[in-house]
Amino acid sequence: EAGVVQSPRYKIIEKKQPVAFWCNPISGHNTLYWYLQNLGQGPELLIRYENEEAVDDSQLPKDRFSAERLKGVDSTLKIQPAELGDSAVYLCASSLDGRAQETQYFGPGTRLLVL
Amino acid sequence: GNSVTQMEGPVTLSEEAFLTINCTYTATGYPSLFWYVQYPGEGLQLLLKATKADDKGSNKGFEATYRKETTSFHLEKGSVQVSDSAVYFCALRSDRKLSFGAGTTVTVRA
Numbered sequence: 001e002a003g004v005v006q007s008p009r010y011k012i013i014e015k016k017q018p019v020a021f022w023c024n025p026i027s028g029h030n031t032l033y034w035y036l037q038n039l040g041q042g043p044e045l046l047i048r049y050e051n052e053e054a055v056d057d058s059q060l061p062k063d064r065f066s067a068e069r070l071k072g073v074d075s076t077l078k079i080q081p082a083e084l085g086d087s088a089v090y091l092c093a094s095s096l097d098g099r100a101q102e103t104q105y106f107g108p109g110t111r112l113l114v115l
Numbered sequence: 116g117n118s119v120t121q122m123e124g125p126v127t128l129s130e131e132a133f134l135t136i137n138c139t140y141t142a143t144g145y146p147s148l149f150w151y152v153q154y155p156g157e158g159l160q161l162l163l164k165a166t167k168a169d170d171k172g173s174n175k176g177f178e179a180t181y182r183k184e185t186t187s188f189h190l191e192k193g194s195v196q197v198s199d200s201a202v203y204f205c206a207l208r209s210d211r212k213l214s215f216g217a218g219t220t221v222t223v224r225a
Contacts, residue, residue, distance in 0.1 A: 004158070033213075041217050041218070042119070042204050042206070042215025042218055043204075043213075043215050045213065048211070056211070091158065091159070103161050106151075106158040108156075108157060108158040
């Protein structure tokens with residue numbers, strides 16, 4: 001069974017440029033998460049989707065970040081414009097549903113470097 | 116709010132040594148507790164979990180027991196191998212949110 005797929009794996013951009021990350025969750029998983037992982041820290045939730053609905057986006061910096069999951073499967077996370085402080089790893093995860101005991105499966109992440 | 120505090124690294128061990136990584140948490144209600152592992156160049160993988168007090172999670176020789184009285188979920192392995200070199204994250208799940216500790220880097224030398 002394929003795991004969570006993310007692309008690109010690495011991205012280098014100059015500040016003020018836009019950037020987008022793509023995630024394909026495990027087949028059949030209704031819940032999708034985007035996390036931000038800064039160097040030397042644990043992941044922090046940015047947004048959680050239940051199917052195509054964003055049910056928790058309280059930690060998403062909405063002035064520059066946006067996300068979508070139009071058909072309840074793949075998702076895209078966008079930053080526009082990027083800032084130096086956005087350099088981090090962006091992780092996507094999925095689970096069957098959002099229940100408390102449900103295991104989240106993580107993708108390999110996209111490592112972003114903003115110059 | 117919910118938070119997880121885990122032992123700072125890095126931790127360097129010799130093969131076959133005993134490993135303990137301390138993890139304590141603060142949460143309202145009754146969270147589920149997890150250990151995730153991140154091998155070099157890979158994504159986070161669930162190592163083990165426990166969903167209620169006194170539960171013991173185990174996998175690949177690792178164990179952790181959910182201790183409500185001490186709000187702890189320490190990770191242990193009796194005899195580590197070079198292949199256990201990774202970053203280990205303690206996490207709790209409450210209100211459908213997963214909160215992670217900062218991670219502990221473990222290096223096992225042959």
